[in-house]
Amino acid sequence: MRDVFVLGSFTTPFRRAPEKTHHDLTREALEGVLADAGIEASRIDATYFGSAALHVFGQPNIGGQVLLLPLAREGKYPHAAPITNVEGGCATGGLALMAARAAVAAGDCEVALVLGVEKVFLPEAPQKMWELFEGGTDRLHAAEARALYAGKAAFCGGVFEPHPARITILDAVALEASWHMARYGTTKAQLAHVASKNHAHGVKNPNAQYREAMSVEAVLADKGVVGPFTRSMCAPISDGAAAVLVGSREALLSLGSTRPRVRLAAIAAANGTRTSPDMPSVTTFAAKKAFAKAKLTASEVHLAEVHDATAFAEIAATEDLGLCAAGEGGAFAVSGATSHGGRVPVNLSGGLESKGHPLAASGLAMAHELALHLTGRAEARQSGSPGVGLFHNAGGLVGFDEATAVVGLLVREG
Incomplete structure (x- = not known):
């Protein structure tokens, strides 16, 4: 394999952008990634297009073709380059990048485009927004899933009281957080510290949706959502797009770039299976596979972008990825280890909590953030001269697990 x-x-910037269309976002991301790479669109051999929400706009199929072929008619996308549509909830971007990497590694193409485009903010149709996020749960067995959460509530040390105006995923994750707090002594203040840290990081990211610092006290005083979560501990609703171009060594060398080379050393995914929060998570399995493929260990990671749909999700991810021991994620964050200048900075982009979370674009934005740091182009948020970056992109809900999780490792060469 190559x-x-x-x-x-x-x-693109992540924000609520009702004035932007899917076509606007697609064009901006395509033109932006081509300019960043210094490459002509004609060299794209294949595209892996991701969107988790187009069905809400009446386009459940062929989304990539609908959005890219108009650009092909303008000569800005090669007609002959096949477009594969990818959907995996919030993990769509990571899954699309994994597929593109596999195609290049196998020699099926020299240059592959990965594109995630999403519009989620629907102020005139809030019910559609609710349906969109509920679509990330098991709707075919909804009653069984709710029975599982209700039956595990006492074990978790919490309550399961779903509300029609709140997505089920938040209630389930709140139960998991309650279990973690009861089992390990994780505190609400530690959750607030993670959120405060990410908002501080977001201040330095011009593309972040929220660019205002929040103290731990302000996070704690924010509006309650469910369980231990306040509003600023949760990712906002966002519109946006992100893109990554991957290619062979020969394709890279042909560009004549003077930047350090960034090798996509490994990407691995796994499926959620746990029915109780005391079981190993999907992230644990995906991380083990990725580290084995890359021949790296967690101790060699210099910075990470993880899927912090909630502040607790970041704590759990740092543990499951092996960046710290089980039960120590909260204390690890409070120690400053995951802050800018810390031992292993996490979510220097601001994370989903501050940067925003336009579903299919989120995983690709993580890879973009790592690429900036590995090539020394992250400006005010640059983290030294890192050699290994990790991204963790997860999506959906099955039992007490994300339906799928993707872990990728990027390595600087030269």
Whole structure:
């Protein structure tokens, strides 16, 4: 199998953007990633297009073709380059990047485009927003899933009281957080510290949705959502797009770039199976596979972008990825280890909590953030001169697990 490199990456600003269409976001991301790579669109051999919400707009199928072929008619996308549509909830971007990497590694193409486009903010149709996020749960067995959560509530040390105006995922994750707090002594203040840290990181990210610092006290005083979570501990609703171009070593060298090379050393995914929060998570399995493929260990990671749909999700991810021991994620964050300048900075982009979370674009924005740091282009939020970056992109809910999780490792060469 061939080595695969990041040729270029790009993200639009993440925000509520009712004035922007899917076509606007697609065009901006495509033009941005081509400019970043310094490559012509004609060199794209294949595209892996991701969106988790197009069905809400009446486009459940062929989303990539609908959005890219108009650009092909303008000469801005090659007609002959096949478009594969990918959907995996919030993990869509990571899954699409994994597929593109595999195609280049196998020699099926030299240059592959990965594109995630999403519009989630629907102020005139709030019920559609609710349906969209509920679509990330097991709707075919909804009664069984709710019975599982209700039956485990006492074990978790919490309550399961779903509300029609709140998505089930938040209630389930709140139960998991309550269990973690009861089992390990994790505190609400530690959750607030993670959120405060991410909002501080977001201040330095011009593409972040929220760019205002929040103290721990302000996070704690924010509006309650469910369980231990306040509003600022949870990712907002966002519109946006992100793109990554990957290619072979030969494709990279042909560009004549003077940047350090960024090799996509490994990407691995796993499926959620746990029916209780005391079982190993999907992230644990995906991470083990990714580290084995890359021949790296967690101790060699210099910075990470993880799927912090909630502040607790970041604590759990740092533990499950092996960045710290089980039960120590809260204390690890409070120690400053995951802050800018810490031992292993986490979510220097601001994370989903501050940067925003336009579903299919989120995982690609993580890879983009890592590529910036590995090539020394992250400006005010640059974290030294890192050599290994990790991204963790998860999506959906099955039992007490994400339905799928993707872990990728990017390595600087030269």
